[in-house]
Amino acid sequence: xxxxxxxxxxxxxxxxxxxxxxxxxxxxxxxxxxxxxxxxxxxxxxxxxxxxxxxxxxxxxxxxxxxxxxxxxxxxxxxxxxxxxxxxxxxxxxxxxxxxxxxxxxxxxxxxxxxxxxxxxxxxxxxxxxxxxxxxxxxxxxxxxxxxxxxxxxxxxxxxxxxxxxxxxxxxxxxxxxxxxxxxxxxxxxx
Numbered sequence: 001x002x003x004x005x006x007x008x009x010x011x012x013x014x015x016x017x018x019x020x021x022x023x024x025x026x027x028x029x030x031x032x033x034x035x036x037x038x039x040x041x042x043x044x045x046x047x048x049x050x051x052x053x054x055x056x057x058x059x060x061x062x063x064x065x066x067x068x069x070x071x072x073x074x075x076x077x078x079x080x081x082x083x084x085x086x087x088x089x090x091x092x093x094x095x096x097x098x099x100x101x102x103x104x105x106x107x108x109x110x111x112x113x114x115x116x117x118x119x120x121x122x123x124x125x126x127x128x129x130x131x132x133x134x135x136x137x138x139x140x141x142x143x144x145x146x147x148x149x150x151x152x153x154x155x156x157x158x159x160x161x162x163x164x165x166x167x168x169x170x171x172x173x174x175x176x177x178x179x180x181x182x183x184x185x186x187x188x189x190x191x
Contacts, residue, residue: 001170001171002130003132003169003170004135004162005017005020005134005172005175006137006138006139006166006173006175012175012180013136015053015178016173017087018053022055024132026082027058027059028082028084028085029059029079029084031061031084032047032062032063034047034064034088034091035094063092068095071092071122075131076125076129078130078133080131082132084130087136089137089138089161090158093158094154096115097150101150105150108149108153111149115153115154116157116161119161122165123164127168135169137158141159171184
């Protein structure tokens with residue numbers, strides 16, 4: 001089973017995902033995807049708040065590098081009785097910008113293809129047998145249009161990744177202002 005949760009920043013996605021994981025019961029494996037720069041005290045404080053908000057019985061794996069751990073492998077090799085909570089696909093994909101940044105201005109299409117290749121490996125993993133997984137991701141396009149080539153490449157790649165995960169997910173939700181809306185409950189029109 002795959003559950004996909006998206007929405008704007010600070011909308012309550014992580015709280016909703018935590019509620020779903022608690023409802024399932026049993027062990028929870030959190031895969032935290034943010035690369036933390038120890039010099040960015042504000043971001044360090046945000047990450048610490050997320051850590052404190054998790055039940056102490058939950059196991060957390062930090063997958064951002066160095067060395068970076070492969071997200072798809074972590075999901076498919078997780079204990080079968082665990083619920084895997086990935087927080088978040090946006091920060092996971094952003095961590096891969098380091099490799100494509102030099103290419104972004106020179107060959108934006110190649111930079112986008114590189115990010116999409118990384119994303120496609122995750123989609124392939126989510127299509128193989130795995131324990132229940134809850135994937136959180138930031139929705140693109142609810143903010144300013146990025147002013148850099150790299151930012152636009154990231155938005156394009158994350159938007160495509162979000163659509164792909166939502167398509168294969170058993171359940172998909174958008175969280176806005178703390179309210180979760182079930183995207184697959186009613187009739188949907190795909191664009």
